[in-house]
Amino acid sequence: MSSGVGTAPLVSAIVILYNQDRFARAAIESVLVQDYRPMEVIVVDDGSTDDTAAICAGFGDRITYLRQPNAGAGAARNTGMRHARGALLAFLDGDDIWEPGKIGAQVSAARARPDAGVIVVDGVKFEDETVLAPTLYFGPVQQHFAAHGGTEMITDCYERLLRGFLIYSPSQVMIPREVFSRVGPWNTRIRVASDYELMLRIAGAGYPFVFLGAALMRYRIVASGLSGPADLREFTWGLDGFLVFRAHAAIVDPRHRGKIAERLREKTRSLARRAYYHGERVERAWSRRYLARLTVRSRRPHLVVPFLVAALLPPWVVELASRVLSRSYRGCTAGHDVRGRRQCG
Amino acid sequence: MRVSVCIPTHQRAGLLARALEALVHQRVGSELDWEIVVANNNCTDDTPRVVSQYAERAIVPVSQVFEARPGVSYARNAAIAVATGEILAFIDDDIRPEASWLAAALNALECEGADLVGGRILPEWEAPPPAWLSANDELYDYLGLMAMSERRRLTYPFADRPRIWGGSMMVRRSTLDRVGVFNVSLGRIGAGLRHGEESDLIRRVLQAGLVVVYDPAILVYHWVPRERMRRRYFWRWVFGYAEGKAFYGGPRPAGASRLGFPRWMYRSLLRQGLRLAGAPLSLRRQIDFFWELGLMVGWHKRAQVERSATR
Numbered sequence: 276m277s278s279g280v281g282t283a284p285l286v287s288a289i290v291i292l293y294n295q296d297r298f299a300r301a302a303i304e305s306v307l308v309q310d311y312r313p314m315e316v317i318v319v320d321d322g323s324t325d326d327t328a329a330i331c332a333g334f335g336d337r338i339t340y341l342r343q344p345n346a347g348a349g350a351a352r353n354t355g356m357r358h359a360r361g362a363l364l365a366f367l368d369g370d371d372i373w374e375p376g377k378i379g380a381q382v383s384a385a386r387a388r389p390d391a392g393v394i395v396v397d398g399v400k401f402e403d404e405t406v407l408a409p410t411l412y413f414g415p416v417q418q419h420f421a422a423h424g425g426t427e428m429i430t431d432c433y434e435r436l437l438r439g440f441l442i443y444s445p446s447q448v449m450i451p452r453e454v455f456s457r458v459g460p461w462n463t464r465i466r467v468a469s470d471y472e473l474m475l476r477i478a479g480a481g482y483p484f485v486f487l488g489a490a491l492m493r494y495r496i497v498a499s500g501l502s503g504p505a506d507l508r509e510f511t512w513g514l515d516g517f518l519v520f521r522a523h524a525a526i527v528d529p530r531h532r533g534k535i536a537e538r539l540r541e542k543t544r545s546l547a548r549r550a551y552y553h554g555e556r557v558e559r560a561w562s563r564r565y566l567a568r569l570t571v572r573s574r575r576p577h578l579v580v581p582f583l584v585a586a587l588l589p590p591w592v593v594e595l596a597s598r599v600l601s602r603s604y605r606g607c608t609a610g611h612d613v614r615g616r617r618q619c620g
Numbered sequence: 621m622r623v624s625v626c627i628p629t630h631q632r633a634g635l636l637a638r639a640l641e642a643l644v645h646q647r648v649g650s651e652l653d654w655e656i657v658v659a660n661n662n663c664t665d666d667t668p669r670v671v672s673q674y675a676e677r678a679i680v681p682v683s684q685v686f687e688a689r690p691g692v693s694y695a696r697n698a699a700i701a702v703a704t705g706e707i708l709a710f711i712d713d714d715i716r717p718e719a720s721w722l723a724a725a726l727n728a729l730e731c732e733g734a735d736l737v738g739g740r741i742l743p744e745w746e747a748p749p750p751a752w753l754s755a756n757d758e759l760y761d762y763l764g765l766m767a768m769s770e771r772r773r774l775t776y777p778f779a780d781r782p783r784i785w786g787g788s789m790m791v792r793r794s795t796l797d798r799v800g801v802f803n804v805s806l807g808r809i810g811a812g813l814r815h816g817e818e819s820d821l822i823r824r825v826l827q828a829g830l831v832v833v834y835d836p837a838i839l840v841y842h843w844v845p846r847e848r849m850r851r852r853y854f855w856r857w858v859f860g861y862a863e864g865k866a867f868y869g870g871p872r873p874a875g876a877s878r879l880g881f882p883r884w885m886y887r888s889l890l891r892q893g894l895r896l897a898g899a900p901l902s903l904r905r906q907i908d909f910f911w912e913l914g915l916m917v918g919w920h921k922r923a924q925v926e927r928s929a930t931r
Contacts (some may be wrong), residue, residue, distance in 0.1 A: 285719065357638065357744075360645055456841065459748035476748060526751045537697055 284385075286314045286378055286449075290338075291351040295369035296326040302369050303334055311378040317341065317358055319353040321545065327369075349461035349469035352445070356452075356460060364450050370399075370495040371446040377491035379447040384485050388429065392482020393444055393474065394449045398492035411494055413442040416486050423535030428486040435476040437531075437538055440471040444494050454482060464521055468515040475523045479531070484525075510553070510565060513546045517572045543573040551582040555590075562586050623654040623726065624705030628687075628695030629713035630798070633666035635843055636713045640670070643711075644678045646722045654722070658684040659695035671808035700801055701794075707789040715842040716744065719829045721840055725790040726889075729836040735795040735830040736822060738784025739838025741766045746845045752903060753849055759903075761846055763913070764856045769836045776826040778819065782834035786818035787842055791825075799824040806864050816864040836876045850904055855910045862914025867922045880923060881916060888912050 289305045292299050304412040306316050316338040319357045320327050322345030343354050352366055365378060365387055382395045388394075400408040410417060415435055419428045432441060442448060448470075458476040462469050478484065517539065524535045546569055554562020570576045585593050625643060629636045636658070654677065658714055660672045668684065675682040687698035692712075700708060709725060711717055718724075721739075739820065743749075743765050753759055760767055761783065768782045781915040799821070806817040822832055848851060892909040899905055 336902060358641070362718075452841075453742065456742040456744060458754065459745040462748055480754075523749070526748055526754070528751055528755065 276414045283313060284363055284382065284549065285361040286311060286363045286382060287353055287355075288314060288316045288365050288367060288378070289355030289357030289359060290316065290318045290321055290369060291348055291355065291365045292318060292324045292331075293321040293326050293345065293348075293351070294327065296323070296330055297348075298370040299327055301372055302367055303331070303338060305372040305374075305380075305415075306367060307334075307337060308375050308480040309373065309378045310375055311382055313552060314378065315339065315359070317355045319355045319606045320341065321345050321347070324524035336483045338594040346594070347463060347466055347469075349465065350463040353460045353463065356455065359452075362452055364452055366445045366448060366450075368444065368446050370386055370497055371444060371448070372489040372493040372495070376399055376489075378449070379389060379411050380487055380489060384427065384470060385449065385451065386485060388483070388485055390476040391429070391485045392450065392571065393479070394485045394487065395447050395486045396489060396491040397443070398490050398494050402494055403498045407496055410490060411492075412486070414439065414441065414444070416441060419486075420488050424488075424560075426488045427490075429483050430486070431478065431481070432484050432530045433475070436471075436475050436478050437534060438578070440468070442470065442474060442476065444492075445470045446492050446494065447521060450477070454480075465515060465522060468512055468519050471516075472522055473518070476526065479523075479527055510546070511549060513542070514572050516542060516567060517574075539573070540575065543569070543575045543578045546573075547579045547582045551586055554586055559586060621653065622705040623652065623709060623722070624657055624699075624703035624724070625654065625709045625711065626657045626696060626699035627658060627665060627711055627713055627740045628659045628692050628699065628704055629663060629688075630661040630692075630695070630752075631665050631667075633661050633663070633670045636667060637670045638716055638843075639713055639829045640678075642716045642719070642721075644674060644680070645719055646717070648723050649717045652726075652874075655681040655683065655703070655705065655715060658682070658697045659694040659699040660684050660686045661692070662688055665879055685885060691804060691806075693804045693806060696718045696817075697801045697804065700796065706793050707790060708793055708796070710786055710838060711786070711843075712787040713743075715787045715843045716843070718839040718841070721788070721838060722884060724835065724837040724839070725788075727794070727831055728838060729790055732759075732833045732835075733831060734833040736789060736791040736825050736832045738764075738782075738789040738834055739830075739840070739841050740768070741785060741788055741840055743844045744841040745849070746843070749849055751846075759854065762854050762907075764842055765844075766834075768834070772825065772834045773833045774822065774832040774834060776823055778823075784818065784832065784834055787816065788838060788840040791821075792840075795825060795830060798830075799828050803868065806868055812874065816861060816868070820868065822849070825861065829892060836890070851906065854903065854907060857919075858907050859910045859914035862911045863918035863921070865913045866918030866926065881919065885912070885916055886920065889916060902929055 281502060290306060303318060303582060318331050318338045320331065322340040326341065330337065341354055343351065343356060356364060365381065366375055367373060367426045369578045377396055385391060387504065392405065393433060398411040399406050400411065412420060416428065435441060454477055458480050462472050465472050484586050520535055520539055525534055527535065547566060550562050550565045550569065563583065566579055566586055570579040570583060573579060627639060649724045649835065659665055671682060671684045681822060683702065687695045709722065722795065722930050725737055726750050728734060741764060743763065757767060764785045766782055768786065772782050774784065802817050803820050806820055825832055889912045892912045896905045896909045
């Protein structure tokens with residue numbers, strides 16, 4: 276990376292806003308109070324219909340304000356990148372907040388590891404003034420910091436990313452521009468999980484990821500955010516996951532394709548099962564709609580249709596069928612008494 | 621010493637604004653005297669308004685010249701004619717120079733005692749590139765990109781890499797006075813993909829015994845739209861390049877001729893055709909085939925011109 280990272284590189288902060296006028300001021304201010312310089316602040320308004328424009332106008336020429344017709348988070352970040360001049364790009368969603376030292380810490384890490392593809396900071400989940408969770412890390416990253424402590428973790432994470440996403444929010448990441456010039460911009464055809472798809476591409480191109488242990492951003496919990504109601508979020512993300520992996524399979528090295536197909540089969544089975552039982556507990560109509568969408572989206576109808584049929588039948592039929600099936604199953608496998616064996620034979 | 625940055629443009633006001641925005645934010649010493657010259661090549665869109673907007677805003681002079689004859693070489697030559705600098709820098713309208721671009725290019729020109737310099741051209745993809753494209757650095761050449769990260773002197777005949785493309789280069793006016801400007805029979809015209817005008821200029825510079833340097837510190841980003849991420853684009857590019865090369869460059873192909881073409885041309889076209897038939901989906905073989913085809917068409921056109929000239 277020779278594009279100016281030698282001496283205090285220019286950082287472009289790219290803030291995207293979509294109807295978040297309640298939070299926009301706090302988000303933009305958290306960028307402006309960063310103690311790192313030189314920095315430019317680009318705010319992309321993704322076609323908001325609320326007071327976002329007026330709030331941004333209040334910041335005058337301290338920010339570059341861009342507005343586009345609503346096109347989604349990925350497209351908004353791309354618009355920001357096209358106007359950004361920095362060698363390092365940091366992203367912020369309009370309802371999140373950076374802590375003052377966030378950019379400084381990431382720039383130090385980027386200069387120490389010029390080969391890094393992504394520099395991630397930890398954060399907290401919050402609602403109003405209450406911290407709901409002290410870390411955004413989970414899975415292997417959380418385990419690493421729990422087991423080894425330390426201030427940073429540097430890792431190649433393509434295999435891990437194929438098993439599931441690792442980074443909670445795009446507001447945590449800083450990415451050198453040269454990385455985008457290798458793997459391409461944010462995918463605009465994926466609505467919710469475009470960050471996951473980008474991380475797969477960056478990791479797949481062989482760039483190591485740097486995770487910093489310090490919690491330097493605040494992730495706002497909003498009941499009706501982009502991802503929809505919180506309890507259904509895993510299902511919404513699940514459907515988007517198919518788009519992610521399909522988009523990824525189209526551009527990935529062909530030798531990874533078998534692995535990706537296997538991941539998609541597992542995912543289809545587990546989503547179908549979980550959606551069916553969620554429907555039984557909460558709302559059957561929802562689970563029917565969801566399973567129908569999953570049948571189409573997964574392109575593996577044979578794995579989903581049995582659950583869809585079960586969700587369509589009256590509950591007592593399903594109950595009866597499962598009892599009959601489980602009895603004959605028990606009969607076949609118990610195996611020790613002569614009668615059971617005869618019944619099966 | 622004055623520097624003129626010349627930008628030929630054709631119907632791309634949006635991209636041009638992006639290039640101008642990056643230019644007015646160049647980090648250069650305040651003592652540097654420089655200007656921007658936009659060569660408007662038959663634009664019917666917003667281009668004049670975009671340029672005058674920047675002319676008002678920029679702290680350096682921004683001028684525009686209109687060139688009606690279509691072709692990137694005509695446009696660059698028009699800019700050279702009105703530019704007042706002793707040093708001429710060129711970028712295209714789909715290029716976004718890094719803030720350090722102008723300073724780095726001047727530095728290379730001075731420190732190396734060079735007459736012409738160029739540098740790294742990295743892609744700025746419109747959409748995620750497919751694997752066959754992003755994993756294959758060879759294809760970068762066809763997109764006007766150059767990723768090599770070592771500084772080198774160029775020699776003629778050209779090595780595969782590094783090459784210097786017209787999207788980012790800087791040359792002394794005294795050099796152009798000596799070897800001439802861009803060859804107007806080469807270079808992209810409208811939507812056509814004829815190429816080689818910058819290679820042709822660099823060849824003349826090298827043959828005059830002057831110094832040409834590639835320096836990776838001179839960094840620009842080149843906009844790569846979706847349509848250039850398709851195979852069809854690469855076929856057309858290679859065909860256009862080969863056609864231009866056969867039409868203009870080098871000595872007349874030797875060897876006995878049959879039906880107006882040298883015999884070896886039939887042989888190599890047939891060989892590439894057979895190889896393509898063996899693996900019709902291989903982009904490498906498609907490219908090789910279109911190269912031979914382009915050579916043949918270019919040679920045919922050249923023969924026609926030569927015939928009408930001798931008549």
